[in-house]
Amino acid sequence: MTAPPATPRLRATAVGKRFPGVVALDGVSLTLAPGEVLAVVGENGAGKSTLMKIIAGVYQPDAGTVELDGQPVQFPGPREATAAGVVLIHQELNLAENLTVTDNLFLGREPTGGGGLRVLNRRAMADRAAGLLARVGLPADRLRKRVELLPPGEKQLVEIARALGTAVRVLIMDEPTSSLTQKETERLYTVIDALRADGVSVLYISHRLAEVTRCADRVTVLRDGKNAGELAKGEITHDNMVRLMVGRDMKQFYPKDKRSGVGGAPVLTLAGVRYRGGPDVPASLEVRAGEILGMAGLVGAGRTELSEAVFGVRPLTAGELRLDGKHLRVRGPADAIAAGLLLVPEDRRLHGLVTEAAVGFNLSLPNLDRLGSLLGVRRRAEAELHRTWIDRLRVKTPSAAQPAGLLSGGNQQKVVYGKWLARGPRVLILDEPTRGVDVGAKAEIYALVDELAGRGVAVWMITSDMEELLGMSDRVVVMHEGRVAGELPRARLTEEAVMHLATGGTAT
């Protein structure tokens, strides 16, 4: 333990917060020195996001105090917090999707002239915007693009650029890298290093412990809404963090108990597939029974798009899909699902869940055909399904009736799994399968995927998390600019080989 400096930049003392049916925070404290990068880690639902929202004025605490430079503060809203230099970048992105990147960078604090008329000073906006984008490593041609057209990773970088545009003194990043690729993550480290050098304090939440080891000066661990411990720079190791987070040691992080690792017959085959809005080059690959096929690539490599085309979201324009060697016609997700081809989408709030509706509603939604006929849902069978999957995946929710959007990020992800596992997949397409999922749950998900593969399910796992890719894949396909750049068998699977192909290098 390091002794906190005399007046910390930020000090939270015994903060408490309860929601209906949930105690999110139960007397949590933390301190943050000027120019310090403090990582906050903990399992899903431990209260990390809630604590950050209290610090940034999104929520009001039920108990406890927050001090900024020794002065007690209680921001009535994020606006006031930002004005005081405390900026929160949310776990779930908060951009105005229909506006351009530039507009978003200055939303709410546009440089204006003309007094009360508030005429936009376009030139000043464009100049400053270009500088901000350069700092996060985004090309300047993004400035005029509407945010909805950007891939998730770039949206995240825009959010960070927006925060950099304010007079920020405490920057809070809630899982900033969950949708970033390796390269973008590296870029973020440089941004963080520059901020630290400028004396900006950073609160950093992540479930990717390797990142924490790389960039944090100190780590504080939350468990069940309480402080579980703190680690000084020298003590930050994967195992130490895990022990504090889950309260026990964890072995065998990437299990390979149930599957052989050698794929059987091809289950899903993509033969020269092209899709509307996709690249000109056709894509071909196969996913075999009982194997985990990892798919790597930089953001924008077209991995998500390809999987969506297979799932029926994007219409195919050429080529063929085959299931067990037989032609498969997919006109929409309903066809894919009927064939046992299931997708855990990348953006769970947009595509994975009806966030306003209950957890149970979401678990039932794709399974209603099995819960009695279309006329009349069997209530008892439905309740049974809810209980089974909430228990088996250990979803932390007060009840099945809780709106899914109120769960913590990782628990939302588990609900998405639940709705598909309840169906029983033949081919499971996982797009960023553990985005925002804590170590404990990650291990559970990996074990689950291993078990599914062991039962002969063909798993196609798209991931930007290098550790996960190397740890779980039996075979890896790398995409570059919309085409399949190469394939790596387990034996030749290294980070360098993957990056080489992902950045346009030729296959060897």
Next chain:
Amino acid sequence: MTRILGVVGLLVVLYAALYESNPAATSTRSLTSLANIQGRYGVVTLGAALVIITGGIDLSVGSVVGCSTVLFGVLMTDYGIPPLPAAGLVLLFGATVGLVNGLLVTKLKLQPFLVTLCGMFIFRGAARMIGSVVGAQSVTEAHPEFAPSLDAMTLYLVGKDEKGALVFPAMFALLLGLAAVVGFFLHRTAYGRYWYAIGYNEQAARYAGVNVDRHRAAVYVICSTLAALGGILLFLDINTHQADTAGAGLELYAILGAVLGGCSLRGGEGTAVGMVLGAMVLPVIEKLVNFRGEKSTVIPVVIGTTLLIGTIVDELIRRRSRLNR
């Protein structure tokens, strides 16, 4: 639940005001005839509410009602089609309108507001083109042989005998029956789940394998078919109709009824019970204004104001209950 409490409270206040303004207004006879009118509004409201639950809107309802009324009369008077087949044709007309709306909204991805706004003009115009004044009397004058079946239809659907006296509130009974069906679909079947899911988050519903386009289109078909039924009821209920005015403004009544009954215009919310209760409000207000001897020109102002107050109270109640949850 709390949403329903709000509209129940509003109804209690309105009925109390009705009694207070003139006890005769709350005689059994008067209330039954009011209930019958509520039934007629309600039938149309159910359809509009389903569209709203899926996140859409149908502004063509009033014109479709008017056009159906005129069409029903013209088919019988001018084309000599007997009442029962004529009614069938009118319902078919409604279903077709709904299908076209649905396809435009889903396949061409046009905005529902725009598509149905155009429909609102088109079907009002169409009503004027096919006839100007219609009524049961002109039907029986042209085809006396239609009288028995027209009378039977009037009795069973509208609850009025051949002299036009109300025997029982058949339209309210019809509303309850239809609401029970709608409620069953909404709350007990997979269809209802799909409609709510589409209203909340169309994308997520699609990714869960829901055939979003088909369900959306289906809801428009239901809505316009119920509007056509509303047109038939209107024809049977009242003696003569002008093509210009029959059912005019009903789309707004239906939308307001749905919203008062707890449907959110953002989609994804609403209950069958709420729809019935919401649809009951406006006729009471109209009656209240009439009984107070006010000029009928004040009706729109009174309706608008009451609804605004109702909505505000409703929102306040919901806020409180959210805090205390």
